[in-house]
């Protein structure tokens with residue numbers, strides 16, 4: 001990883017942290033908030049690709065671990081890793097990697113703009129929802145002792161917002177690819 005790659009990863013770590021300035025929304029029936037920060041995770045994946053986006057999330061996780069209040073609602077510290085939300089938090093690194101991995105393979109420079117946008121959207125949906133929820137729901141069921149079905153059903157409340165985030169991430173991925181290509185894609 002070059003210095004430039006690290007700078008890009010740090011930039012997206014800052015974007016993820018900045019999105020944490022938007023307050024979390026608790027729904028009352030599940031101890032996991034709606035947060036804009038998962039939009040930053042998807043955007044990192046589509047813009048930077050697998051490795052650099054995973055590093056971006058790892059930088060955020062290190063900031064959390066050393067106690068900085070970088071999660072939505074000003075949360076931080078080791079407690080964030082032993083909370084009902086921790087599966088989602090750790091899952092962000094895998095979600096970013098999967099989103100980037102799929103973006104690098106699904107998006108080609110000779111595709112039309114529409115196909116590229118749809119490809120980014122699919123990558124963000126699979127990485128930022130399927131992969132992320134697998135981590136989040138499994139750990140939530142265990143940590144909150146609520147059973148897999150309840151954790152799964154409760155997490156479905158995040159789907160509408162996360163589909164919108166995947167769409168926004170796809171538009172960002174496509175726009176950055178046109179204006180300042182960073183994603184290593186097949187020609």
Ligand SMILES: O=C(O)CCCC[C@@H]1SC[C@@H]2NC(=O)N[C@@H]21
Pocket residue numbers: 032033034035036038071072080085086088089132136158161162
């Ligand atoms: O702040 C944290 O400790 C992690 C929050 C995780 C929230 C998850 S990410 C996927 C889903 N979509 C949301 O908006 N919230 C949950």
